[in-house]
Amino acid sequence: MTESTNSGTTINTKGSSGSGSSSNEEEELKYHHGFGNHFESEAHPNALPIGRNNPRLVPHGLYAEQLSGTAFTAPREENRRTWLYRTRPSANGTSHRFYPCGSSGSGSDAADSYMSGVLSSLPEIFGGADWTSDMKLDPNPMRWGATPLSSDNHDNAAAHEERSGINFLQGVRTLLGSGDPTCKAGIGIYVYACNADMSSNNDDGEGEGGKQTRMHLYNSDGDFLIVPQQRTLAIQTEMGKMIVAPGEICVVPRGVVFTVNIAPSVRDSNGDNGEELFARGYMLEIFRGHFQLPELGPIGSNGLANARDFRHPVAYYDSISSSDNNANNKTCIIVNKFGQTLFARSNPHSPYNVVAWHGNYLPYKYDLRNFCAMNSVTYDHPDPSIYTVLTAKGGDEEGTALADFVIFPPRVMATDENTFRPPWFHRNVMTEFMGLIYGEYDAKKASSEGGGFVPGGASLHSIMTPHGPDAASYVANVENPCDKPAKFVGGLAFMFESSAMCKVSRYALECEQREVEYARCWDGLEENFPMMTV
Secondary structure, X not given: OEOOOXXXXXXXXOXXXXXXXXXXXXXXXXXXXXXXXXXXXXXXXXXXXXXXXXXXXXXXXXXXXXXXXXXXXXXXOOOOEEEEEEOOOOOOOOOOOOEXXXXXXXXXXXXXXXXXXXXXXXXXXXXXXXXXXXXXXXXOOEEEOOOOOOOOOOHHHHHHHHHHOOOHHHHEEEEEEEEEHHHOEEEEEEEEEEOOXXXXXXXXXXXXXXXXXXXXXXXXXXXXXXXXXXXXXXXXXXXXXXXXXXXXXXXXXXXXXEEEEEOOOOEOOOOOEHHHOOEEEEEEEEOOOOEEOOOOHHHOOOOEOOHHHEEEEOOOEOOOOOOOOOHHHOXXXXXXXEOOEEEEEEEOOOOOOEEEEEEOOOOEEEEHHHOEOOOOOOOOOXXXXXXXXXXXXXXXXXXXXXXXXXXXXXXXXXXXXXXXXXXXXXXXXXXXXXXXXXXXXXXXXXXOOOOXXXXXXXXXXXXXXXXXXXXXXXXXXHHOOOOOOEEEOOEEEEEEEEOOOOEEEHXXXXXXXXXXXXXXXXXXOOOOOOOOOO
């Protein structure tokens, strides 16, 4: 492997409170700091052209290729693109046709046993849910326990699971979604659970049929926001590598090739031996536009997620040598998410052959511990929008987002003696999907008898569906005198909020971890009016 020679800052990217040590590779990785900036990076000296983007003679015999994340004519402040300088262009290898996953590729050049096995090992549709038949409207409040490691929703992957485990692509489950990626409208919300790498780092390892499976994904439909909950992810992209631990998030933009492996962390966020646990987390996908920082308004010029805390990878490319054992020479599998359908083809070389790049269309990560929370210091619980980390434009009205990513981090709560500290009862024009990374959520704590809002679990309150603190939390907080400052440090929850009305997948409705009787948590709220005073 070739180390980057640019001046990115060397950092140690450990996860949230309670998460443990990371791999040696994590501590060695370098990152560029800043949100939306134009960066340049080279993993070999003098690989970047000077003064132009696509010269006739590119340094070191590289190929110039532009990756555009917006239209050429998008306003300058919104325009996103990156120039990539590669050992071979992405177009090299496209003579190997894409074939639908979930099939054997019979009657084609994919009919050999190896490629047929790859195609049949992957679900036909990303997340396993057919958006034309498996997605249902249901306004009921819903809650799910922690996502298990299972292939129940991907029949084609069951045999592969027995052989070599479940990788990221096989472990994704669609929970809900809205719109249509072919129209660049709407969102998708997913969970993932996996215990195998998409691509092994062991160059001597052999997969089925005597070939090692190196699987890489790019998404034609939208941008992914990934929220690990259990086990640290090692994500390699065309622009470089990222280590993303529980308590951190990452965004992979539309079109960027990436691979998700499980990092060899020593310990996980719940204190157990990480090697014995599978990776689990959540994903939000937006089919239109890109994530950006929310406007701060009267907050001023600082606060919430500060731009300097976002980290972008530096250039890194797979080794190039005459040896047949190096990663860049090995045949790999390119998987394309295209209209929610998965297609795969073989490729004669690694997609991670970018020796240098410059631009502002890049993957990035963010440590949620760096969030500068704002809160009331006098009275009342403020609107959750005050905790927005990232937002995506595209809602139906001015000031309404297509999607927001909101967190509920450790913070000091209001100190007024008559403030109800948890969130209030609510009905909303937005869809609210919540997850829990670690600990507990003050409005809905886990039950000592099992169930409740637990790490790795989720809840859904759709547009105008009533929700709020459960009966036990409400009673406990009404009785709380709230007469001195209190810092909540017990957990880290988040919310995917969207102006879109979402359908729920068959998997979400029928999976074993769904708490069908969730809404009973409010049955204990009694009528107290008129309250008799003594």
